[in-house]
Amino acid sequence: MALSTKVSLLAAAVGVLAASSPLLAQSPDKYAEGDAIYAALRQSPPDARLTIGGSEIDVLFADGAPGLDRARVLAWVRTSATAVSTYFGRFPAQRVGLLVVAEDDDRIRTGTTFGYAGQAIRIHVGRRADADTFHSDWILVHEMTHLALPTVPRRSLWLQEGEATYVEPIARAQAGQLDPKEVWRWTLVGMPKGQPKSDDQGLDGTHAWGRIYWGGAAFWLQADVRIRQRTHGRLSVQTAMQAINRKSGGNVADWSVDQVMAAGDAATGGTELSELYAQVKDAPDRVDLDTLFAQLGVGMQDGQVVFDDKAPLAWVRRQITAPPKA
Numbered sequence: 001m002a003l004s005t006k007v008s009l010l011a012a013a014v015g016v017l018a019a020s021s022p023l024l025a026q027s028p029d030k031y032a033e034g035d036a037i038y039a040a041l042r043q044s045p046p047d048a049r050l051t052i053g054g055s056e057i058d059v060l061f062a063d064g065a066p067g068l069d070r071a072r073v074l075a076w077v078r079t080s081a082t083a084v085s086t087y088f089g090r091f092p093a094q095r096v097g098l099l100v101v102a103e104d105d106d107r108i109r110t111g112t113t114f115g116y117a118g119q120a121i122r123i124h125v126g127r128r129a130d131a132d133t134f135h136s137d138w139i140l141v142h143e144m145t146h147l148a149l150p151t152v153p154r155r156s157l158w159l160q161e162g163e164a165t166y167v168e169p170i171a172r173a174q175a176g177q178l179d180p181k182e183v184w185r186w187t188l189v190g191m192p193k194g195q196p197k198s199d200d201q202g203l204d205g206t207h208a209w210g211r212i213y214w215g216g217a218a219f220w221l222q223a224d225v226r227i228r229q230r231t232h233g234r235l236s237v238q239t240a241m242q243a244i245n246r247k248s249g250g251n252v253a254d255w256s257v258d259q260v261m262a263a264g265d266a267a268t269g270g271t272e273l274s275e276l277y278a279q280v281k282d283a284p285d286r287v288d289l290d291t292l293f294a295q296l297g298v299g300m301q302d303g304q305v306v307f308d309d310k311a312p313l314a315w316v317r318r319q320i321t322a323p324p325k326a
């Protein structure tokens, strides 16, 4: 079905985003398709059930995943879920099945998130992955953020990938798991890759991975800055995403982009999301990143991220990665 094609694209694109991953270098994968993952999750009771707030994460080690350190894997799942729960105010799915596939290497590689028959994630974990690899992993948090927003038509994949790309490091920073400077390093290095090239059109319909991931992330960053400015820091794109998550139930729902934007705007009492979408959907949306980063007071000097707390929107930059108020 169409969604299977879509998730294949998601998985492949994550491989490209990771940059160091040779694309689809892993051995032939019996869990490549969503149907196989759902079947595996249904056929066996979970090896572990983690409860996070009122949500349940059922972890299944595919084929027993011999050689994997299960305690380490489960601690990492909990840490990742905590980051996502911090951002969304709760874990964004009531129940998710997580299929952990063991690989013969030392990495955590591509994950894929599914929603067409319940919420499920598949992730590949190397048997020789060490503590640093688990500590620095971003892929599982990225996948878990995909649970939060509804599935939109494939031509607007940028909305979902941009959301995960934007939220993942922020969620980890808000949970105290990542230095805010690393959030901005990721942003400063990555976001220029989302700019339209001469033959690019709008974000809707684009097939370019840089546009999908980083053009999408720039969309959410701009919306975040604008909502915080209008509300003097009272509300943010986080407010909007939390509301969209609660209203939709997450990626099991199929929504139009207009529905997503309307629900987000309703939550903040503004029009930033709808207006920004109208601006970027069909026309190339070159973002003046130099000005935006200067206003936020963030830049790179000699390979180091530097903050300027006198910049006009330095307070917005600080707010974005600050732990949410209780």
Ligand SMILES: [Zn+2]
Binding pocket: 010, 014, 142, 143, 146, 160, 161, 164
């Ligand atoms: Zn993704």
